[in-house]
Amino acid sequence: MTSEPGQYSQVPRRAVIGTALGGVATTVLPGTAHAGQPVHAESGGKHPWVLRDTMTTDRAWAAFLRGQDLLWTRLPTLWYEGPFLGDGLLGSMIYQEPGANRIRFTVQHGEVQDHRPEFGSGWGTCRLPVGHLTLEPVGTITAVDWRLSLWNAELTGTVTTTAGTLTLAALIHDEVLAVRVTADGGERGTWTFHPEEAISPRKISEAPPADYTANPPWTTRTTTDGTEQVLQPLTGGGQTATAHRRTGDDLLLSVGHSHPSDTAAAADSLRNLGRAKSYKALRQRHIQWWHAFYRKSFVSFPDQRLQSFHWIQLYKVASASRAGGPVMATSGPWLEPTPWPAVWWNLNVQLEYWLIHGFNHPELDSLATTLRQNQEQLIANVPAAYRADSSGVGRSSDMFANRGVGRPGTGAETGDLTWALHNVWLSYRHSMDKSLLRDTVYPVLRRAVNYYLHFLTPGSDGKLHLPSTLSPEYPVVPPQDTNYDLALIRWGCQTLIESCELLGVDDELKPRWQEVLAKLTPYPVDDNGFMIGADTPYAQSHRHYSHLLMVYPLYLVNWDQPESRDLITKSIVRWHALTGAHRGYSYTGAASMYAMAGDGDTAITYLRKFFDPTTRYPCRVNTHYTEAGPVIETPLSASQSLHDMFCQSWGGVVRVFPAVPAAWTDLTLHNFRTQGAFLVTAVRKAGKTRFIRVRSLAGEPLRLRHGLTGHLTVLLDDGTPARTHDLGDGTLAIDLPRGHEVLVHSGSRPDLSIAPVAVSEPGPAWGLP
16 A cells, blocks of 8 residues: 555555555565566666565565464453454454353454544543454363464464364454354354443443433344344444354454444445455455565564564554554554543554554554544634634544643643644654645644644743643643643744745744744753753653653654753653652653663663563553553554664664664664665674665665774665765765665675574563463
C-alpha cells in the first residue's frame, strides 16, 4: 500500500485493510537485474558494492521469526496471558473461559462504538463489546501446545483432553476470524457464539449516568445458507452485526458496524464471509500480506527475550492499526473490561504510533488519517466563540475525535491535539510527503496553535504568559505557564513557520508566530529541574512525563545543547526519585531520554524495569500491559525505546547506534526509516560499527553521525566518491540524490552481510512456554 518511495499512503480504509503490501523497500533500485546486484536506471552502471542480504527468502524469514514466536504449554486463563490475533479492525484474544472447561475466542472490533456524545466518551461514544466464541471439547482439557507464528500471523497447536485431541489453527484477515479445528480419538469440538451486552466496559468502575438508557437487546436469525447472525441495534442509531458460519472443520466469523444506518452492518458482515470462502482460501491471502509486510525492514540484536518482544510489537501494531482505519483506543481492537474504553489523547495515542516509523511501516498510521478525515469535528470540539480559526480535542474521545476541549484559564487540559500533531509531523518527516504536510499538519496545527494564541497575554515582565492549564495527569494545576503547553506552543510555532517555507505559503500569521517565539515566557525551572508550571514544582510522584515534553519527544531542549545537559539530567533524576505513581511508560520514557544522551547502559537499565515482575505494573507474559484495564501504548513505546538506542534522527541529524548498551556488541539494522525519508542499514560487530548504508527516498540533505573512526570511505552507488563536508562532532554532511545510496565505512572494505546476530543473552519465549 505504500506508494512511490518517499510517498505517504493515504487511501480509503476499505482499500487498505487486508490488501497486499506493495513498495517493499529493499537494496534493489529501479532497473535492477536481481536482488543484491542493483543497476541504476539513470546511469546503467554497475553497483560498486553489494549488500549480501541473507534475509531475502521465505525460508530465512520463517526461520528467524520462528525464534521470536510466542509459545504455550499451559492453558492461559487471562486475556494478558493468551494469544492474540487482529487485522487492524477485528481482534481476538484466546484463553480459558472463566470457570469452565472451554476455550474463549474473544470477538471485538475497533469500529464498534456507541453514538451518544451527550454521555461523553466513557459512556456515550465508548467502544462497545461484541461477544465471544467458545470451543467446548468433550473431555476435560489436560494440556495445550500452541504457537503464535509471527511469520504467518497464525495460531496453531493442539488441545489435549481426556477424550482425545483437538488440532486448531486460527487467523484474522479482511475482517474475518477463521478457525479450523480437527478432532482425533473420541474428541469433537462444539462452537457457541455468546453475544455480550452493548454497554460500556466502564461499568466495572462506575455506574451509568443517571439518564442513560441501555441499548436494546440483540436479536438472532439464520440465513438460508446456515449462517447465524446476531443483530445489535443501538439507541443512538446504527447497528452491530456478527455473522458466523461453520462448514466442516472451518468456522468463519465476521463483524460489521454501521452508523447512522441500522441495516448496513448486517449486509457487511455477510459480505465479508462471502469473500472469505474457506480457511484455506483466506489463509492464502493472509500470509501473502504478512510475508510482504515483514520484509520492509529488519533488526537483530543479541538479547533473545527483548529481540522477540520487539518483533512481537511489530506484529501487534499491525494487528491493531492500518492507515484509514480507526485510531487505536487504549486497548487496541482487543476490548476487555476497562475504565478506558475510548481513545486517550494525552499520552496514550502518541506513544502507540512512534515505533512504526523506524520499522518502515507508514501504512499502519491510522492516527494521521484519523486527524485528516475528522477536521470538522476537531473544529466543533472548541467552544463556539473560537471555531472560526481554532481546533482541539479533549482528553478522551471516540474514533472520530469527538470530545470538547476546555479553555485555558480554567485549569483545562488543552494541548492534546497539538501533541498528536507532532506524531503526524513525524510521519511527514519520515516520508517527506508534501501532501501530508499540506493537507493535515499545516491546516490542523495552524488551528490548534490559534486556540492557544487567543489566551496568551503579556505580563509585567514583557513576556507572554498562558493562564492555568493542566499538565496531564498531575493533580496540581499551575496558576499559569504549564510546561506541557509552553513546550507545545514553541514546537507548534516553529513547525508552522517551517511548514510555510516548505509549502511556499505566505501566511499572515507568521509574524505572530515569530513574536510568540521571541516573547513566550521561559520554561519554569527550579533547583530540581523542570517544574510542572509557574509556582508549581514537581513535588509528588507522577507517571506522565508531560512536564518534560520539551526534552522528549519534542527535543526542543536536547543533549546537543551542552548548556542544557545539567537541566535535562536533574529533571529526569527528580522525576524518577519520587516513586509510587510510576507506570510502565514512566520507564520507557526515561529509557528514551537517556538514549538521547547517548547513555545506552542507563537506558537499558530503565527499560528493563518495565519487564521486571517485581514492579507494580510490569509487561505481561503475552507482551500486553494492564493497569486498571488494558493499555496498549506502553509495550509499543518500549519498542520505540529500543529504536532510540539503535538509531535517532531528530534535529536534522541521523545518528547510527547512538546509545547501544555495551553488552550488545553485535547489532544489525536494515532499512530502518529515519526523518528525511532515509533507509539506514548498519552493522555493528564486536562493539564497533562496521559499515553504514543510507538510501535516500526524497533527496533531503543528509547529515550522518556515524560513530566511525579513522579514514572514511564514502562511496555512492554509481562508483564515485560522495561529496562530503565534516561538520564536527563525528557528523558528516553527504550529498545524496533521491533514489541513490551511499556506503560509509572506515579502513578496508568490510563484510557487507545483513544477517541475524548470535544470541548472547538467552531467554524464554513469551507466552506460557
